[in-house]
Amino acid sequence: MDPIRPPVENYANPKTCFFHVLFKAGALAFYILSTLFFNSFVIIFVVTVLLAALDFWVVKNVSGRILVGLRWWNEINDLGESVWKFESLDQESLARMNKKDSWLFWWTLYLAAAAWIVLGIFSLIRFEPDYCLIVGVCLTLSIANIVGFTKCRKDESDPAFKDLVEAVTLELSTNSIAANNVSSTLTVSIMLITRMPRSSSSSSQPRPLHLESHLPYSQHSVLYETCIAEGGHKAKMLALVQETLKIGVAVYKLGSIESADSLKFCRIQEVMLEKQLIGHKVDRSICAWFWDQVISQGDSFKGIVRRTYSTNKVHDIGQPTPATHPQLLKEGEITPGITTEEYISRRKRLLELLPENSLAVIAAAPIKMMTDVVPYTFRQDADYLYITGCQQPGGVAVLGHECGLCMFMPEATRHDVIWQGEVAGVDAALETFKAEKAHPLSKLRDILPGMIRGSSKLFHNMQTATPIYTELDDFQRAALTGKVKDLSNFTHELRWIKSPAELKLMKEAASIVCQGLLQTMLHSKMYPHEGMLAAKIEYESKMRGAQRMAFNPVVGGGSNGSVIHYSRNDQKIKNGDLVLMDVGCELHGYVSDLTRTWPPCGSFSSVHEELYNLVLETNKESIKLCRPGVSLRQIHNYSVEMLCKGFKEIGILKGSGSNSYHQLNPTSIGHYLGMDVHDSSNISYDRLLKPGVVITIEPGVYIPSIFDGPDSYRGIGIRIEDEVLITETGYEVLTGSMPKEVKHIESLLNNYSRGNGMEAQNNLEAASS
Incomplete structure (x- = not known):
């Protein structure tokens, strides 16, 4: 021209x-x-x-x-x-x-x-x-x-690259390799790369590769079918090879140089190659195979990358990784205790539940602001964490039968990095969370509409939906036509039964809260204030490894204990009053939930003990019913019968109607427990329990101060709550280490108080001043 x-x-x-x-x-x-x-x-x-x-x-x-x-x-x-x-x-x-x-x-x-x-x-x-x-x-x-x-x-004018492309083109045009066999094409490409003159820093001579026997038949088949699906044209094969060669040439020229810049460049090129191959619908294992083979006759590229990671400069993606927090995560884990394989398995099981050609959209929790510049403590949406393992705000995950997991990740500006720290970006989505595809969040409005139009059904969590995708025209059109359904029906089904890894975390969380509440109970005479006890349980839990409390602790002294979800925690506790503490902590995404009621003074009054023993007996008998094949509703109905009978014997329940009972206890016997306190809330309490389900058993009595009954019973709140795991043969009480018998509680409090009398007196004087 x-x-x-x-x-x-x-x-x-x-x-x-x-x-x-x-x-x-x-x-x-x-x-x-x-x-x-x-x-x-x-x-x-x-x-x-x-x-x-x-x-x-x-x-x-x-x-x-x-x-x-x-x-x-x-x-x-x-x-x-x-x-x-x-x-x-x-x-x-x-x-x-x-x-x-x-x-x-x-x-x-x-x-x-x-x-x-x-x-x-x-x-x-x-x-x-x-x-x-x-x-x-x-x-x-x-x-x-x-x-x-x-x-x-620049790449188009690279002489070395042009020579390689011409050589590959010649190989294709002479049909010396099968036009439909991508693996053979890549093999020839690699051979050509290794015959190039290396950089002046390397004196070793490249040797020809013979790799056809190195590629497993299954990968051969994947590549072959990929090419056939693309039409089997040489031009399309050549385009794939050209993209591969661009990176292969650049990396091979580095030779054995191991400077920081070279290592960083190698790492960037590996990520680029993986994205490009995945963009051509080639299995991720092919990317690993390429890197294993292309440098196999010279310096090991994989070894270079390992040496890069072994230096003191460990890459931060905004959440713990095995490299940054080896004390928390083992190799192969995305979040502490949960492996990459388990996250991938969760996604596969969710896709099996969803109808064919459907799409699931799951949004990460947004940052909520306390003031214009002060955020509340961030907690990830449970469904998003369960599917991706990403603990950071603002992203959107899309799961489909065709696309697999596609993550849209927020991009951090330099200002964000300075003020808030690093965040996981597109590379982390591919490498750490093992998404099949990843894009910047800014591309969501360009890409997601096409994915929505190509699906027959659209699922999302209606309670945690975010405007970033619900305001899209295609989403709103789908909603108007009835195409949009609630995803939580499926995710709650998966989360209902816990895996062994999840149960291990839940047992650790239960152990932490038991130890923390025991220490709080023992110090309750020394700290006769609701706020002090709330601070004590939070301190004890976090000192044992919990990231946060599962909810704002309920510390109800005296009549405040009759308020079921009391959270003001601003009253002094009077001598002789009971204190009801409902607490839980969160450990790596899984929560605990425990309630105990006790007298900080060390002795139950006769009225308190009478009511307490009724609730305790109901707690123990209800736990005995926990086994596979029994529903939470059946356990609840049994507990209601026990409490009604006991209330009548005590003389505080008039009549036999449900309204009279609900004035004393309007709550259920328990709930499911897991990543959320009231976990898998879409699962009916009529469902028969199965091994791996964790529930709470928490009978109680809540007599308000305005109760129409004997004065001695007014303003009393008692609840005893335990976590129970349903097993193959029955149950396991996860919070069984926390005392709940009257004699055990009184013995612990009195023996501990005697040894700390002086400290207790000092704290009493400080609290009353």
């Missing part, structure tokens, strides 16, 4: 071409003619620079992509560094670009810069420094685009 004369074909994108030229011409014309109409330098400066800036934006973000298939941009990488990115379409797509569009793009780009240079020379000759400033700004914008788009074409 003659570089001076334009091609004879028509423009493929006339509107884009028009705007590509418009702002360049506008900026130049206004600058040249403005002195005829304006005397104000400020107006000339503002309008000219504005037009030049508009031109810069149009070229960089619109015409560069459409007319020549190139783009460049700047971003902050996971290390917090400013990185310039340069991309181009694959060779096949570039070859299809309209030649006339490309000719116009490059000529106008260079001519505009040349025009500004000429105008700058005139300004210098005429000694007009002010106008030199305008020219300087406009010329800088023009040259920035020239440099950016020129770098985008």
Whole structure:
């Protein structure tokens, strides 16, 4: 093609071409003619620079992509560094670009810069420094685009890469390898790479590879079927190979260099290759196979990466990983105690429950603000954490039969990194959370609508939905047609039965809260204030490894104990009063829930003991019913019968109606427990219990101060709650280590108080002052 004369074909994108030229011409014309109409330098400066800036934006973000298939941009990488990115379409797509569009793009780009240079020379000759400033700004914008788009074409002009592509093309054209066999094509590509001259820093000679026997038959089959699905065309195979070779050549040239820059570059290239191969629907294991084989005759690339990770500079993704927190996570775990394989299994089981060709959208919990700059403590949405393992806010996960797990990750700015720390980005979604696809969250509005249109059913959690996707037109149209359903029916089904790994975490959380509440109980005489006891249980729980409390502790002294979810915790506890403490902690996403009631003074009164023993007996008998094949509803009904009978014998229940009973206990006997305190809330209490389900058993009596009955019973609240795991043969009480018998509680309190009498007296005096 003659570089001076334009091609004879028509423009493929006339509107884009028009705007590509418009702002360049506008900026130049206004600058040249403005002195005829304006005397104000400020107006000339503002309008000219504005037009030049508009031109810069149009070229960089619109015409560069459409007319020549190139783009460049700047971003902050996971290390917090400013990185310039340069991309181009694959060779096949570039070859299809309209030649006339490309000719116009490059000529106008260079001519505009040349025009500004000429105008700058005139300004210098005429000694007009002010106008030199305008020219300087406009010329800088023009040259920035020239440099950016020129770098985008760098790979196309790489002689080594061209030689390799020509060699592979020759292999394909001579049919020396099967045109339908991608694995053979990659093998030849790797052989060609290893025959290249290495960098001057390496003296070892490359040897030819013989890899066809190294690729398992199953991977052979995956690659073969992938190629057939793509049409089996050589051109498409070549495009895949070209993308592979671009990275292979760059990495191989590094030879045995192990500088920090080289290692960082290698790591970036590995991630790029994986994204590109996955983009071509090639199994992730093929990516690992490529890296194992391409460097297998020289320095081990995998070894280089391992050495990179073994240095003191460990990459932070905003949540614990085995590399950053080896004391918390073992290799292969995404969150403490839960492996990558378990997260993948959860996603597979969820897809098995969902109808064919359906799509599930799960949003991470957003950050909630206490004030304009102070956030509340963040807690992840349980469904999002259960499916992804990501503990960070703001993301959206999409799960489908075709796409697998696709994660849209928030991008952190340098300001975010400085003020809030690192976050997991697209790379972490692929590498740590093992998503099949990942995109910046900013791309959600471009990508998700197409996924919604391609699905027959759409599921999301209606209680935790976020406007970032519910405001999409395609989502709202799907909702209007009845296509949108509640996902929690399926996720709660999965979360209802706990895996061995989940049960281990729940047992640890139960142990922590038992130890913490025991210490709080023993110190309750020394700290006769609800707030002090709330602080004590939180301190004891966190000192034992809990990340947070599962809910605001209920510390009800005296009549406050009759308020079921009392949380003010602002009253002093009077001598002789009972204190009811309902507490739980969270350990790596799983919670505990425990309630005990006791007299800090060390002795139950006769009235307190009478009611307490009734609740205790109901607690123990209800636990005995816990086994597979029994429902929580059946256990509840049994507990109601026991309490009603006891209330009548004591004389505080008048009549036999349910209203009379509910005045003394309006609560259920218990609930399911897991990642949330009231876990799997969509599962009916009529469902028969199964092994692996964890429930609470928490009978109680709550007599208000305005109770129409004997004065001695007014203002009393008693609850005894335990966690119970349903096993194959019956049950296991996870909170069984926490005392609940009257004699045990009194013995513990009195023996401990005698040894700490002086400290107790000092605290009593401090609290009353």
